[in-house]
Structures are given as C-alpha cells and as structure tokens.
Amino acid sequence: MSKQPDIKLITTDDGSHSLYVSRLNETYHSFHGAVQESVHVFIKSGLQYKTQQATQPSCSIFEVGLGTGLNALLTAEYAHDHQLKINFTSIEAYPLKAELTDHLNYCNYLKAPEAPEWFSKIHQSKWNIDEPIHNHFLLKKIDKKLEEFSLPEAAFDIIYFDAFAPSKQEELWSYDILNKIVQAMKPDAVFVTYCAKGQLKRDLKNLGLTVNSLPGPPGKKEMVQAVKQ
Template sequence: MAMEAENNENKIRLITTDDGSHSLYVPKLNETYHSFHGAVQESRHVFIEMGLKHRMSQGLKAIHIFEVGLGTGLNALLTAEFAIKYQVHIHFTSIEAFPVDYDLVKQLNYTSYLEAPEARSWFEAIHNAPWHNDIAIHPFFTLHKIQSKLEEHEIPVSTFDVIYFDAFAPNKQAELWDLKILSLIAQSMEPLGVFVTYCAKGQLKRDLQSLYLKVETLKGPPGKKEMVRATK
C-alpha cells in the first residue's frame, strides 16, 4: 500500500491554469508543462505571435518549424489552427522523448479554445499520428513527430524557419539548455530564422549571442515579465 501511495504521488496529473486551460503537473520535477498563469495564452503569445506570426510577416508562404518538446500537443494544435486561418503551408517537426499518456491527452480542454469545428479531430490526429513519418493533419499542416531525446537526435542543418524551444526550465532539464545543444539548434536554422522560448535567463541570452544570433528580450505572456526571441 505504501508503494502504491508513493506511485500515485509521483503520477503526472491534470491541473487547471489561470486562463481556464489545462496543463500537466510533474511531481518528480515539481514542474508544469505550461505557465500556471495560463497555458493557452502563454503558447499563443510566445510561440504563435512572437515566433510564427513574426516570421510569416517577412513574406514566407511555407514555413518549417522545429519544436523541442511536443508535450501536450498544444503548440502543434495552435499552429495547425494558424496554418489554416492564414492559408500558409507549415511543416511541423516535433521531438519528444517521453510522450504524454493518451488517457491524459483525452482530458485536455484545448480544443474548446479554438473556433474551428475540426479542432478536436486535429488534436486527436496529432497525438495518434505515427512517429517518424510525415502526416498531413489538414491540407496546410504536416506533422512529423520524432520520439527521441534531443541530445541523441541528429538535427539537420539550415532547415528550420522557426524554433519553438519548449523544454522544461533550465533548472529542471539543464542538459537541453547546454551551449552545445543550442549551437546545434542555431545551425539548424535558416538565415533569418527565429528561435522563441518562454525563458529569459541571462545565461541563455549570453549563449545565444555567442552563437551570433540577434537576441531580443520581449514582453512575456500574462503573468511573466519577459521572454526571448533570437534571429539568425
């Protein structure tokens, strides 16, 4: 019984953030997948508005995105919504070492935050898509999921227009914020490609600058003072 209680205490569990949208809490890390101030509003601000929309405004008609941390699939879902809204072709590559259990996925309420009636089917397709294959979620959004640790994956060079860097915080998952990893990420970016993350640590900004990226400290989503965007 004691072991069972301990296992229950360590189970990833559903939480509700301040904007009403769900996230997941990981007891072992004492960390959430999204800001407790609001999961959907954070993802929309950091990744969609400051990353994808910013890059598209420079005239791209097709965009290749690399996401570090598929997680709950929220960023992928919002990107699928963006693609069909703006009729821009997006190829979305996402790497995840530890996929979320589908029983938890089914409880997430993200689709209620989207206007598109197809949102539920997109969300299910994102999570049920086979790994390591290009899968068309809809005519403007192609998903390629990679099940691997980032540090064990060979990241292609000069490929991506936008990087969604959505790993757990540096004090929880330091290996993913290492300069060596960031260097590989920078090499994977096309000229004028952008890197966006919720993190605004001074060390991160110094590391990105050392890789010859132009670093901007931008206003963060509600509840967070700052975020970072870096341009190649």
C-alpha cells in the same frame, strides 16, 4: 497501457489545462494560463512575427518538446486560418499517454470546428514519419532525446524551444545543444522561448543570433526571441 502516475491534470488561470509532474515539481505550462502563454510566446512572437516579415508560401518549424501538443494545435489552426503550408517537426523523449491527452480542453479555445479532429490526429499519428493533420499542416513527431538526434543544417524557419526550465532539464539548455539548434536554423530564422535567463541570452549571442528580450506572457516579465543573421 502503462500509467503515468506522477503526472496529473491541472487547470491554469485562463481556464485551460496543463499537466503537473510531481517528480520534477514542474508544470508543462505557466499556471497563469497555458493557452495564453503558448499564443504569446510561440504563435505571436514566433510564427506570426516570422510570417509577417516576409510573405512566403510555406514555413518549417522545429519544436523542442511536443508535450501536450498545445503548440502544435495552435500552429495547425494558424496554418488553416492563413492558408500557409507548415511543416512541423517536434521532438519528445517522454510521450504522454492518451489517458492524459484525451482530457485536455484546448480545443475549447479554438474557433475551428475541426480542432478536435486535428488534436486527435496530433496525438494519434505515428512517430518518425510525416503525417498530414490537414491540407496545410504536416507533422513529424520524433520520439528521441534531442541530445541523441541529428538535426539537418539550415532547415527550419522557426524554433519553438519549449523544454522544461533550465533548473529542471539543464542538459537541454547547454551551449552544445543550442549550437545544434542554431546550425539547424535558416538565415533569418527565429528562435522563441518562454525562458529569459541571462545565460541563455549570452549563449545565443555568442552563437551569432540577435537576441531580443520581449515582454513575457501574463505572470512573466520577459521572454526571449532571437534571430539568426
């Protein structure tokens, strides 16, 4: 197994782990708290917001950036707790090695005793096929670059846009990529991201979404939630 020497495990302010990438001088999550950021941005402002708008038996999510698997794990917990069937598709061009993911402490923040099993399955499941993590959570991991992957039209209820910051991965925040994402959203679908750049808001508005600037997680003033009409 090849090493990933430019990536090291760090502890964020809420005690949960993240990863620091030296070549990018960037972390996978906010150093103010990895778990609290993911819960605030993706679970509460995305998944919980969408599922509380209208009762539905199932939900489809597309995530840009599987990364550490934290968002997938928290979503698996939500699906379990609410008995909501979730089809979760996540794209990741640079998968992490087990030598890193095996040491992440996210399961300590979940109440479900099955959390370690779920987290292990998330990282050990095969790529590019549907894999059940539990009865209410179906995962499909895509090991491709988003720029090279064709998304189905009007397929997803929620978008977790969790790429590295625009200053680090500018290509993933381009108008063309955002347009591809918007085309893949169902009517009334919700797009959430930790980023609150003015250019992102303008591009999403130009693509026909209603853009809401929401309070950000600890350490960040704002985040973006956008709804497709």
